[in-house]
Amino acid sequence: MRxxxxxxxxxxxxxxxxxxxxxxxxxxxxxxxxRLKCDLNLPEALSEPELLRNLKTLAAVNATAENHLSxxxxxxxxxxxxxxxxxxxxxxxxxxxYTPYQPEISQGTLQAIFEYQTLICQLTGMDVSxxxxxxxxxxxxxxxxxxxxxxRRKQILIADSLHPEYxxxxxxxxxxxxxxxxxxxxxxxxxxxxxxxxxxxxxxTAAVVVGYPNFFGxxxxxxxxxxxxxxxxxxxxxxxxxxxxLGLLKSPGELGAxxxxxxxxxxxxxxxxxxxxxxxxxAKQKTVRSMPGRLIGETKDINGxxxxxxxxxxxEQHIRREKATSNICSNQGMCALMAAMYLSLFGxxxxxxxxxxxxxxxxxxxxxIAAVPGFTLPFDxxxxxxxxxxxxxxxxxxxxxxxxxxILGGISLARYYPGMENRxxxxxxxxxxxxxxxxxxxxxxxxxx
Amino acid sequence: xxxxxxxxxxxxxxxxxxxxxxxxxxxSLPKLDVPPVRLPKELTRHEVTGFPEVSExxxxxxxxxxxxxxxxxxxxxxxxxxxxxxxxxxxNETAARIAGxxxxxxxxxxxxxxxxxxxxxxxxxALAEISGFQAVTLQPAAGAHGELAGMLMVRSxxxxxxxKRTKVLIPDTAHGTNPASATLCGFEVVPIESGRSGxxxxxxxxxxxNDDVAALMxxxxxxxxxxxxxxxxxxxxxxxxGGLVYCDGANLNALMGIARxxxxxxxxxxxxLHKTFSTPHGGxxxxxxxxxxxxxxxxxxxxxxxxxxxxxxxxxxxxxESIGRLRSFYGNFGVMVRAxxxxxxxxxxxxxxxxxxxxxxxxxxxxxxxxxxxxxHKHRSLHEVVFSDANLxxxxxxxxxxxxxxxxxxxxxxxxxxxxxxxxxxxxxTETESKEILDEFCDAMLAIANEAAENPDLLHxxxxxxxxxxxxxxxxxxxxxxxxxxxxxxx
Numbered sequence: 001m002r003x004x005x006x007x008x009x010x011x012x013x014x015x016x017x018x019x020x021x022x023x024x025x026x027x028x029x030x031x032x033x034x035r036l037k038c039d040l041n042l043p044e045a046l047s048e049p050e051l052l053r054n055l056k057t058l059a060a061v062n063a064t065a066e067n068h069l070s071x072x073x074x075x076x077x078x079x080x081x082x083x084x085x086x087x088x089x090x091x092x093x094x095x096x097x098y099t100p101y102q103p104e105i106s107q108g109t110l111q112a113i114f115e116y117q118t119l120i121c122q123l124t125g126m127d128v129s130x131x132x133x134x135x136x137x138x139x140x141x142x143x144x145x146x147x148x149x150x151x152r153r154k155q156i157l158i159a160d161s162l163h164p165e166y167x168x169x170x171x172x173x174x175x176x177x178x179x180x181x182x183x184x185x186x187x188x189x190x191x192x193x194x195x196x197x198x199x200x201x202x203x204x205t206a207a208v209v210v211g212y213p214n215f216f217g218x219x220x221x222x223x224x225x226x227x228x229x230x231x232x233x234x235x236x237x238x239x240x241x242x243x244x245x246l247g248l249l250k251s252p253g254e255l256g257a258x259x260x261x262x263x264x265x266x267x268x269x270x271x272x273x274x275x276x277x278x279x280x281x282x283a284k285q286k287t288v289r290s291m292p293g294r295l296i297g298e299t300k301d302i303n304g305x306x307x308x309x310x311x312x313x314x315x316e317q318h319i320r321r322e323k324a325t326s327n328i329c330s331n332q333g334m335c336a337l338m339a340a341m342y343l344s345l346f347g348x349x350x351x352x353x354x355x356x357x358x359x360x361x362x363x364x365x366x367x368x369i370a371a372v373p374g375f376t377l378p379f380d381x382x383x384x385x386x387x388x389x390x391x392x393x394x395x396x397x398x399x400x401x402x403x404x405x406x407i408l409g410g411i412s413l414a415r416y417y418p419g420m421e422n423r424x425x426x427x428x429x430x431x432x433x434x435x436x437x438x439x440x441x442x443x444x445x446x447x448x449x
Numbered sequence: 450x451x452x453x454x455x456x457x458x459x460x461x462x463x464x465x466x467x468x469x470x471x472x473x474x475x476x477s478l479p480k481l482d483v484p485p486v487r488l489p490k491e492l493t494r495h496e497v498t499g500f501p502e503v504s505e506x507x508x509x510x511x512x513x514x515x516x517x518x519x520x521x522x523x524x525x526x527x528x529x530x531x532x533x534x535x536x537x538x539x540x541n542e543t544a545a546r547i548a549g550x551x552x553x554x555x556x557x558x559x560x561x562x563x564x565x566x567x568x569x570x571x572x573x574x575a576l577a578e579i580s581g582f583q584a585v586t587l588q589p590a591a592g593a594h595g596e597l598a599g600m601l602m603v604r605s606x607x608x609x610x611x612x613k614r615t616k617v618l619i620p621d622t623a624h625g626t627n628p629a630s631a632t633l634c635g636f637e638v639v640p641i642e643s644g645r646s647g648x649x650x651x652x653x654x655x656x657x658x659n660d661d662v663a664a665l666m667x668x669x670x671x672x673x674x675x676x677x678x679x680x681x682x683x684x685x686x687x688x689x690x691g692g693l694v695y696c697d698g699a700n701l702n703a704l705m706g707i708a709r710x711x712x713x714x715x716x717x718x719x720x721x722l723h724k725t726f727s728t729p730h731g732g733x734x735x736x737x738x739x740x741x742x743x744x745x746x747x748x749x750x751x752x753x754x755x756x757x758x759x760x761x762x763x764x765x766x767x768x769x770e771s772i773g774r775l776r777s778f779y780g781n782f783g784v785m786v787r788a789x790x791x792x793x794x795x796x797x798x799x800x801x802x803x804x805x806x807x808x809x810x811x812x813x814x815x816x817x818x819x820x821x822x823x824x825x826h827k828h829r830s831l832h833e834v835v836f837s838d839a840n841l842x843x844x845x846x847x848x849x850x851x852x853x854x855x856x857x858x859x860x861x862x863x864x865x866x867x868x869x870x871x872x873x874x875x876x877x878x879t880e881t882e883s884k885e886i887l888d889e890f891c892d893a894m895l896a897i898a899n900e901a902a903e904n905p906d907l908l909h910x911x912x913x914x915x916x917x918x919x920x921x922x923x924x925x926x927x928x929x930x931x932x933x934x935x936x937x938x939x940x
Contacts, residue, residue: 003727003880006880017817018812018816023808026812026831027707027808028829029678029828034708040706045799052543055547058549058564059548059553061563062562062563063562065552072557075555076777082505093517093520093524095521096524096537097519097730102855104915104919105855105912109515112512114932115464115465121932122499127932135590138594165774172772173633175773176634249494250492272551272552272553273550273557273779273783274778274780275555275779276735278735294733295929297931298931299924300921301917302921307916307920311929317625317626318625321638329591329592330733332734332735341512344475346474352497357478357481359486360485363486364483382488408558408561
């Protein structure tokens with residue numbers, strides 16, 4: 001086996017050194033009735049060429065943005081990834097290291113993640129960011145738990161327009177913690193219904209949770225929401241599933257958000273059938289000791305030289321055990337590093353330009369689709385790079401027809417929103433050329449591409 | 450002896466923000482081919498203040514230099530106990546980047562993502578076979594996430610039984626994630642002392658078992674590297690008392706093809722694909738923490754799970770008793786691809802040989818270091834061995850040994866864990882290290898033990914060959930600086 005270096009002679013010498021006769025003897029503490037009596041029933045070992053052929057055959061069956069024209073978004077986005085990101089992340093000093101427990105030989109990871117924390121703070125308008133969570137959904141659930149800790153309250157008001165899988169994840173995390181989760185509906189324009197929010201908001205409310213943009217691509221008006229929440233002593237939690245939007249939109253921090261979480265997959269990571277991406281988590285300085293997850297801080301070494309370490313670990317499970325702020329240990333560090341690389345490359349000018357291109361192309365698509373007979377836009381509030389379309393024709397038949405033309409036209413909303421059987425979510429990014437969008441429009445008109 | 454650690458030219462590197470110069474950029478995009486659009490002014494920001502403005506060359510050189518300040522498995526021996534730092538095969542990296550896998554969107558219709566689903570189905574089944582469980586979910590993103598999934602299933606099963614059991618028994622050798630995960634499920638943690646032998650006895654568990662106890666969480670082999678040899682009786686006692694047994698699968702690397710937790714009576718266990726199944730730790734993640742369950746917990750698995758109907762693979766969302774979902778989509782698929790590539794590369798014989806050689810390596814290190822370092826537990830070690838600093842003279846402690854090992858060119862073992870051993874030094878070599886490397890490492894450990902006696906200052910001053918010396922962690926925590934600010938902000 002090419003990954004295991006032992007020769008028969010090595011094994012013989014090592015057994016002699018240990019003072020046993022056979023490798024079997026090393027397992028003598030395992031009672032014989034617990035020993036496996038037969039071989040594991042697994043596929044036969046493959047050589048590297050066989051393995052790659054096998055996996056490429058599997059992969060060839062999948063539809064992707066390379067073999068289809070795809071307008072799928074909904075929390076996982078196809079953005080251009082500069083070659084630099086994969087080249088740099090392939091440095092195995094980064095990816096083959098563990099969590100930086102020994103700072104003297106982990107300064108590369110530590111400084112890079114300190115920079116990641118800084119980039120997330122700048123983007124979200126917050127004071128402190130952690131070193132990452134699993135994904136946007138679990139980060140949102142952790143934000144809800146943190147809000148409950150900070151306010152010592154149990155009621156959470158959650159926008160129905162928040163990504164449905166984020167809402168489901170919150171419900172799972174809160175299942176046995178005695179939390180009171182209340183759904184807040186959206187208005188006809190796709191934005192949160194403030195009147196309905198006001199009905200539920202009170203001194204018992206720990207947090208108001210909204211998407212920014214929300215699942216329908218609609219840009220919520222955060223200013224005002226934070227005032228409403230703060231007036232009752234509640235926190236505003238903002239979940240950003242498409243963070244490219246923050247290149248253009250006012251930062252949640254500037255608009256009064258108390259915790260800003262989201263999914264960072266858009267920053268240099270492939271969609272990869274839904275993971276790994278990276279959950280980001282940012283908050284205010286005054287609540288830093290209630291935050292979940294790892295934090296990296298700047299300090300000095302014994303000679304006064306600047307360096308970086310894991311810090312405020314007394315919040316964490318390996319020190320505090322059952323009293324920890326979270327159970328998280330492994331996070332998505334490598335993905336956070338990819339995000340830092342992507343954001344460094346795009347920088348101040350690039351994050352703006354890529355956001356503007358997404359907005360412009362989605363707007364072009366939205367207006368063109370709205371002009372097709374039989375298709376309407378149910379929500380009229382401003383959107384970023386996704387929007388909901390309603391069709392008069394049965395959606396399944398439409399999607400099947402588009403698939404026949406190698407077009408993935410969007411995400412059917414029926415599974416998540418009963419009553420939206422004829423609605424689908426279309427995502428357009430900088431990856432789409434004008435002719436790609438025109439092709440979709442032609443296809444929707446019933447024409448043949 | 451020849452030493453791996455040496456000094457060499459090290460390049461300084463500023464923060465990326467300190468490279469910034471107005472007007473530079475490191476990206477290119479096609480010209481906009483549709484009319485530009487403006488959002489209402491009240492929604493739009495002026496700029497992302499503070500974002501760097503750097504060239505592509507700046508970025509490449511920046512991260513390349515930072516990478517040289519790191520130590521990974523590809524740099525050298527990384528015997529970090531409980532973390533299973535085995536070699537990360539390169540073909541796994543190629544596999545995860547295959548366009549049809551990396552480029553498949555999670556909302557691709559099932560009939561157009563059969564390849565991804567088939568891979569997940571194959572991995573679910575292989576993990577079930579390796580562990581002896583009836584079903585596996587791949588959704589959890591890491592070990593602790595798997596613990597949360599598993600303990601939520603325990604709670605749901607208990608609630609369905611009508612019980613109001615609130616307590617979970619956890620031995621003092623457990624990883625900190627165990628009590629933290631149990632607490633997230635609304636349970637109260639009852640710590641159990643593992644006793645002098647380091648192995649949990651059936652009698653001890655029987656003493657603690659009562660009608661309030663929902664579950665026992667064990668790690669097997671435990672964090673001392675010892676097999677919990679009473680495990681079958683322990684499971685019987687917990688089951689007879691109306692509880693379930695959770696196993697932390699962090700140490701599965703000792704058992705592949707040798708014994709299966711599912712056959713021992715354990716009800717639920719998480720895997721760490723980033724440990725046992727060779728996927729890289731990524732400097733902290735991403736991991737993947739699938740969970741295997743016995744028959745009775747299948748209804749509670751997180752939704753969706755991958756199913757096969759006839760020749761077609763699909764996602765089953767219709768699971769009314771499910772604990773729900775723990776994250777978006779289906780898990781860290783890119784990590785699953787790597788683990789599947791590993792399992793296919795190894796086969797049944799290869800996985801068993803891996804576990805055998807992992808155990809051989811740990812015992813070989815033990816045989817070479819016992820005497821020079823105090824060995825608190827005498828049972829036969831499996832995949833890792835835990836020493837302590839009890840023998841060390843001249844105010845030399847575990848931390849000093851760890852830092853001195855860095856100067857010798859090794860990543861230190863896990864230190865000060867498990868908590869039951871004062872000054873613990875937890876060494877897990879894994880199977881991918883040769884006898885030569887183990888001998889060099891042991892020579893270094895023995896030399897350090899000698900230095901402790903003859904020249905303890907060498908230990909106290911270590912590391913001296915690294916870019917930075919020991920860092921002031923107290924100051925970092927007292928006045929946390931977690932975010933870079935421009936000079937004019939700091940003032």
